[in-house]
Amino acid sequence: MKYLLLSMLTAAVLTLSGCESGVDSPSGFSLPEGDAVRGQSVLVKYQCLSCHQMEGITPTDVVDNPELSVKLGGKTSGIKTYAELVTSVINPSHKIAKGYPKSTLQVDGVSKMKNYNDVMTVGELSDLVFFLQSSYELTPYPRTQYRYYETL
Numbered sequence: 001m002k003y004l005l006l007s008m009l010t011a012a013v014l015t016l017s018g019c020e021s022g023v024d025s026p027s028g029f030s031l032p033e034g035d036a037v038r039g040q041s042v043l044v045k046y047q048c049l050s051c052h053q054m055e056g057i058t059p060t061d062v063v064d065n066p067e068l069s070v071k072l073g074g075k076t077s078g079i080k081t082y083a084e085l086v087t088s089v090i091n092p093s094h095k096i097a098k099g100y101p102k103s104t105l106q107v108d109g110v111s112k113m114k115n116y117n118d119v120m121t122v123g124e125l126s127d128l129v130f131f132l133q134s135s136y137e138l139t140p141y142p143r144t145q146y147r148y149y150e151t152l
């Protein structure tokens with residue numbers, strides 16, 4: 001009886017938490033903590049400001065794409081979580097930025113953003129996201145403390 005109740009309770013909890021705990025859930029994902037100063041140099045290194053503008057940062061030596069000037073950071077962005085921020089860098093077509101005419105940002109559902117997945121290291125990505133994070137107003141995200149994970 002005790003076990004039956006326990007399994008019913010477990011099933012109820014799993015149902016309630018829905019996709020939060022499903023196999024496709026982003027819960028539990030976190031890049032290692034980065035360094036904001038290094039993150040800013042990653043932004044410069046990959047010329048992100050050739051298509052973006054960011055408050056407080058003046059682009060130097062960038063090839064400008066005048067038709068693209070997507071703002072990074074701020075309240076109006078559709079990016080509300082850490083997972084969305086990471087995704088927007090490594091899989092930009094997943095969700096196209098809001099607030100711009102769609103045709104200027106994508107072609108047939110594919111973002112005009114350059115793909116860096118074969119050149120940017122995970123260390124660079126961690127620093128970059130850490131740096132960008134402070135300019136977005138993201139829902140507080142509990143960083144996964146992997147050292148406390150236990151294997152069963």
Ligand code: HEC
Binds near residue numbers: 078
């Ligand atoms: C060739 C132009 C181009 C370059 C270079 C570029 N991006 Fe983008 N980026 C875009 C476009 C266009 C969008 C809007 C479409 C979309 O959401 O994918 C975008 C969207 C984004 C967004 C989501 C913005 C939001 O608030 O929704 C982030 C974050 C971002 N880029 C980061 C970067 C970073 C970091 C780099 C450099 C490593 C970079 N981009 C380089 C064109 C570019």
